[in-house]
Amino acid sequence: MSTLDRYLEAATRANTRRSYAGAVRHFEVEWGGFLPATADAVARYLADHAEKLAINTLKQRLAALALWHREQGFPDPTKAPVVRKVLKGIQALHPAREKQAVPLQIDQLAQVGAWLDQSIATSRQQNNRAAELRHCRDKALLLIGFWRGFRGDELMRLQVEFIELVPGQGMSCFLPRSKSDRALRGRTVRVPALARLCPVEAYRDWIAVAGLTAGPVLRGVDRWGRIRSGGLHASSLIPILRRLFAAAGLAAPEGFSSHSLRRGFAGWANANGWDVKTLMEYVGWRDVKSAMRYIDAADPFAGMLAEAGAGTPLRLPGD
Known part of the structure; x- marks a missing residue:
């Protein structure tokens, strides 16, 4: 060539x-x-x-x-x-309703995170290195993917040499290329350090146990605990997530996809008062239309339905 x-x-x-x-x-x-x-x-x-x-x-x-x-x-x-x-x-x-991934809710994220913590501890007790590596990798994949709202291809293209740990703040990740970066300038995003379900801690643990110093962050692990040199392909993300969610006991794991992490974070941010502009800048959406596809509108009848369930007659506006 x-x-x-x-x-x-x-x-x-x-x-x-x-x-x-x-x-x-x-x-x-x-x-x-x-x-x-x-x-x-x-x-x-x-x-x-x-x-x-x-x-x-x-x-x-x-x-x-x-x-x-x-x-x-x-x-x-x-x-x-x-x-x-x-x-x-x-x-x-032939009108078609657009299919959307099931968003991963914060309580589900906590459930899967707890299952992974227990599985990591068990694999270490049993001296099962292959299982320990896979669980540590999956925890990093899950938490980084959720808290940054990464697209699947962005998550799979993360490189160790493009990630910098910032003490007391989190870590910065340089993305040389992404779907929204039409000018191919690359962009640097920050991943927060959190008190619980921390993506930075998960990344640090995975890098340490895997001994990675350069190259793809997320890699395959064979049955003997050997880490592959190449990164995981984006098409492997959905099977990994569904297998992980099923093992952690989430209902209907087949409904989740690679967009579930992105939609889940967008829903969490919206529920916690993030304005659309802030969310767009954080996730990397170019326009409001793209952002609104990931945000579920609040149910205006939720409060009245809760009252009706508690025994209070349901009254519609104007009654």
Whole structure:
């Protein structure tokens, strides 16, 4: 690969490149379309998959086709009125409710944290190094992911050499790249030191027991207690969390995903009086719309429902 190609490849996230390549392949190979494509062909492609693919998936396919045409110097057929009209019609006839991850509540975080503490202590008593390492790693993953509201890929890309412990304050983490950092400037975020469920303490314990001095923070551990040199892949986060939550006794662990930590923190911050602007700056959201997708609105009837449950007649406003 030439130096030029290396820089061009670095300009696009690896996950995005793979996703877009798969979308173009689906259009050309599996559906049988021709590239460069006409607007009519793209419109037929959308219509053929309207009942099979989610609207967000169709939009992603359009973005991939648009990028291919721009990079090859061809007119972009996805901007044609017929394509936009077909997409609008699909949204009208096949409305889909957006699926959201179940937020991890603070009491659930405490339950899982307590289970991990007990499991770490037990594994040390039994001299089970592999179990000790996995539990220490999972505790760091859980608490850092929750209290920073990290995206899954941000959490998995943390590097030891980019983390600095700040006595009495917490630690700072430099993220060379993240989804919201379109200019690729990188950003430094701070992780707080807390009296309980402390992410800094969990990180320090994991680094110490694993003996890590550089490279990925979160790594695989084999059955013999050997730590892998490469970092965990973002796709492994959901299985790790669900397995951890099931072991800790949380109900319906299959409902949780990598976004559960982010949504859980956003809900906790909202309930504790954080304003939206502060939350956006802390988590790294670019706009209010993104933030509001993670915040559940308070139930205005919660107080009256509680009174009714205590034996007080439920009265609606105006009664």
